Amino acid sequence: MEPPQHHHHHQADQESGNNNNKSGSGGYTCRQTSTRWTPTTEQIRILKDLYYNNGVRSPTADQIQKISARLRQYGKIEGKNVFYWFQNHKARERQKKRFNGTTMATTPTSSSPNSRPASVNVKLDQEHHLLHHNKSYPSFNNGNLNHANSGSECGAVNASNGYMSSHVYGSMEQDCSMSYNNIGGGGWSNMDHNHHYSAPAYNFFDRPKPLFGLEGHQE
Amino acid sequence: MEPPQHHHHHQADQESGNNNNKSGSGGYTCRQTSTRWTPTTEQIRILKDLYYNNGVRSPTADQIQKISARLRQYGKIEGKNVFYWFQNHKARERQKKRFNGTTMATTPTSSSPNSRPASVNVKLDQEHHLLHHNKSYPSFNNGNLNHANSGSECGAVNASNGYMSSHVYGSMEQDCSMSYNNIGGGGWSNMDHNHHYSAPAYNFFDRPKPLFGLEGHQE
DNA sequence: ACGATATGAATGAATG
DNA sequence: CATTCATTCATATCGT
Numbered sequence A, B: 001m002e003p004p005q006h007h008h009h010h011q012a013d014q015e016s017g018n019n020n021n022k023s024g025s026g027g028y029t030c031r032q033t034s035t036r037w038t039p040t041t042e043q044i045r046i047l048k049d050l051y052y053n054n055g056v057r058s059p060t061a062d063q064i065q066k067i068s069a070r071l072r073q074y075g076k077i078e079g080k081n082v083f084y085w086f087q088n089h090k091a092r093e094r095q096k097k098r099f100n101g102t103t104m105a106t107t108p109t110s111s112s113p114n115s116r117p118a119s120v121n122v123k124l125d126q127e128h129h130l131l132h133h134n135k136s137y138p139s140f141n142n143g144n145l146n147h148a149n150s151g152s153e154c155g156a157v158n159a160s161n162g163y164m165s166s167h168v169y170g171s172m173e174q175d176c177s178m179s180y181n182n183i184g185g186g187g188w189s190n191m192d193h194n195h196h197y198s199a200p201a202y203n204f205f206d207r208p209k210p211l212f213g214l215e216g217h218q219e
Numbered sequence C: 001a002c003g004a005t006a007t008g009a010a011t012g013a014a015t016g
Numbered sequence D: 001c002a003t004t005c006a007t008t009c010a011t012a013t014c015g016t
Helices: A041-055 A061-074 A080-097 B041-053 B061-074 B080-100
Strands: none
Touching: A041 A061, A041 A080, A041 B041, A061 A080, A080 B041, A080 B080, B041 B061, B061 B080
């Protein structure tokens, strides 16, 4: 989403202290009536820098702490904000990238290969784009290898990867009957609720893809 | 835990018994083709009750069966949903702590599984805030379990700390009064409001390699 | 002011 | 058990 560069729609250019309090009326000091974190430009700048210039995509809890501590200089921020920011940033970048080439052709801006995605004008049909059964995760490396010294300079780092998502939707507009999602066919969806499962069925923990057999223990 | 005032979340309430469409002819894709389980308030409430009041964290397959069977009264649900719910809830609770560094001093007494800290006001928002006709979560009869099993070892362990979750009791007819407040005190927010931290701003992570970028600029 | 978009937040699902 | 992905809701912000 937000390409490394600036573009329209910042909130303000207060590169100084913190500007969080946008509670216009009154402006309580200690009561952050702001429902959600509104990052300052400095914070965003740093976050983007980490994201693009340092390849940080999914910081660990440790990193999150440090980042948030660092960003706290510029305004109120908490760990979850950092966490969510990276999550969202990554997700949206991918999401938008994914639309490139599927059912959407509206590409007026002619995606420049060497440039930022520049807030696509295309209208994402996030309003009703149902059924996305893209669950094929290639075993590609996430590219999040903590390469401390990557590009370390401007320019979009190799952050992005291939991620070929074929967008293979099965057009299975399942009618909302009783069955739900029978992914993989055979694990969880014991849709035969009507019937009685006489067996203790400890295959409950049998995930669609056998990964670790079973558990049977709790913490 | 959560920031004070939040309304969030959608309004998805399945019909308790039968939420189907016109099955068969025509198909008629019913809306909400959400491929994923959307818990009802009652379901959430019960789950949290189990989690907080009964200390259920990683229910066994048997427990999952019973729990899901019971929750099915309030909407469609499958075992895996229960499984995932507990997994996620637990994981996220932990995660929050990690991010914020365990500095949550918001745990005065707590640890009373069957008592709700009076400190919490009527703020029972906690999470799902459905605003629909079906929002009534008062005294639903919790005794009419049509569980196929008479054992009914639905968790009901001593929450406090060590849950021996493994053995039967009577039915957990505990009065499902609302209690599921965050006894753990964990929370994303509120860990430290003083944004003083005039401290090392150039100390992000422990870069294993002394070559971590300066984030001084971006454009 | 509204509507559209951008984006923070939440959470189900899945993978390792 | 932790980490990540996907999807969706909620809301702040900008454009008109």
